[in-house]
Amino acid sequence: MSEALRRGTLVSGVGSFYTVCTPEGERYVVRAKKKFRHQHLTPLVGDEVEFFPGKNEENGWLETILERKTQCVRPPVANISLLVLVVSPEPVPDLKLVDRLMVQAIRQNIRVCLAVTKSDLDPDLAPRLRASYHASGMPVLSVSSLTGEGLDSLRSFMRGSTCCLAGQSGVGKSTLLNAMFGLDLQTGDISEKIRRGKNTTRKAELFVMDDIRVLDTAGFSLLEIETLMDPAELREAYPEFVPFEGKCRFSPCLHDKEPGCAVSRAVTEGTLDAERVSRYRELLTEVRTRWRERYD
Numbered sequence: 001m002s003e004a005l006r007r008g009t010l011v012s013g014v015g016s017f018y019t020v021c022t023p024e025g026e027r028y029v030v031r032a033k034k035k036f037r038h039q040h041l042t043p044l045v046g047d048e049v050e051f052f053p054g055k056n057e058e059n060g061w062l063e064t065i066l067e068r069k070t071q072c073v074r075p076p077v078a079n080i081s082l083l084v085l086v087v088s089p090e091p092v093p094d095l096k097l098v099d100r101l102m103v104q105a106i107r108q109n110i111r112v113c114l115a116v117t118k119s120d121l122d123p124d125l126a127p128r129l130r131a132s133y134h135a136s137g138m139p140v141l142s143v144s145s146l147t148g149e150g151l152d153s154l155r156s157f158m159r160g161s162t163c164c165l166a167g168q169s170g171v172g173k174s175t176l177l178n179a180m181f182g183l184d185l186q187t188g189d190i191s192e193k194i195r196r197g198k199n200t201t202r203k204a205e206l207f208v209m210d211d212i213r214v215l216d217t218a219g220f221s222l223l224e225i226e227t228l229m230d231p232a233e234l235r236e237a238y239p240e241f242v243p244f245e246g247k248c249r250f251s252p253c254l255h256d257k258e259p260g261c262a263v264s265r266a267v268t269e270g271t272l273d274a275e276r277v278s279r280y281r282e283l284l285t286e287v288r289t290r291w292r293e294r295y296d
């Protein structure tokens with residue numbers, strides 16, 4: 001007797017074993033078929049899949065990965081509709097990482113917001129970042145898992161979405177999910193010596209609540225992401241440049257060092273945030289190099 005194919009969501013993966021959750025809330029551990037490896041297709045947390053549950057106590061098999069609506073490389077997750085970027089006063093925010101993740105999200109039409117955690121430690125960080133990202137349109141929320149500040153606003157923001165929390169190790173992603181949803185995720189200290197997190201969360205895991213699906217992911221750093229795209233496309237991922245399109249002396253203008261650039265003018269006039277534009281230019285240089293060397 002052949003078993004029936006079932007539908008479910010991939011909620012976690014360890015090695016070659018994956019946990020799949022059905023719409024009824026049943027969980028099964030399955031293994032990926034070899035064919036995925038031949039297709040260079042790695043199952044991702046968040047994937048909608050078809051699987052055979054497996055008989056008796058045996059593990060089942062992952063049969064099909066359904067078409068992905070979105071797919072992120074870092075963190076490696078599929079089908080998210082909201083990326084919650086998380087920064088905190090400590091570890092010191094890496095805004096290059098924030099910008100890069102924002103680019104990745106915008107290019108796929110994934111909504112993005114910035115949660116500034118640990119507001120109890122420095123209430124000024126969120127307002128500062130809000131000013132800096134104002135022109136980009138990215139919402140910046142001030143939260144504290146310790147005092148509870150902003151947790152309701154963030155929860156409302158996440159309602160109806162499949163959300164992924166991403167950012168450096170130690171910013172408080174797991175602590176935030178525990179505080180917001182009463183979960184019991186393991187959290188870690190910040191190292192006294194290097195002032196960084198200790199990579200407490202090791203893998204991505206999806207939690208399904210009533211009207212929110214949320215992914216906790218392992219912290220990572222700028223070193224782990226590379227951005228391969230046509231340099232001209234990077235500009236499109238900066239919403240604050242849109243009002244200046246067609247206003248530069250040269251067209252197309254990458255808003256780098258071209259004379260008569262409207263973006264440079266806006267920076268001088270204080271309409272655009274100088275640091276954000278300067279980080280864009282750094283990233284542009286990297287993207288250009290990477291694009292030139294893409295066949296090496």
Ligand SMILES: Nc1nc2c(ncn2[C@@H]2O[C@H](COP(=O)(O)OP(=O)(O)OP(=O)(O)O)[C@@H](O)[C@H]2O)c(=O)[nH]1
Binds near residue numbers: 144187189
């Ligand atoms: N003061 C304060 N400390 C916090 C807050 N949120 C988290 N922390 C502390 O920050 C440290 C790191 O928290 P985690 O939740 O493990 O951080 P994470 O982002 O999940 O880190 P990784 O799993 O390593 O990526 C812990 O010592 C937490 O107690 C907060 O709102 N206020």
Ligand SMILES: [Mg+2]
Binds near residue numbers: 174200
């Ligand atoms: Mg964590």
Ligand SMILES: [Zn+2]
Binds near residue numbers: 254255260
């Ligand atoms: Zn320009």
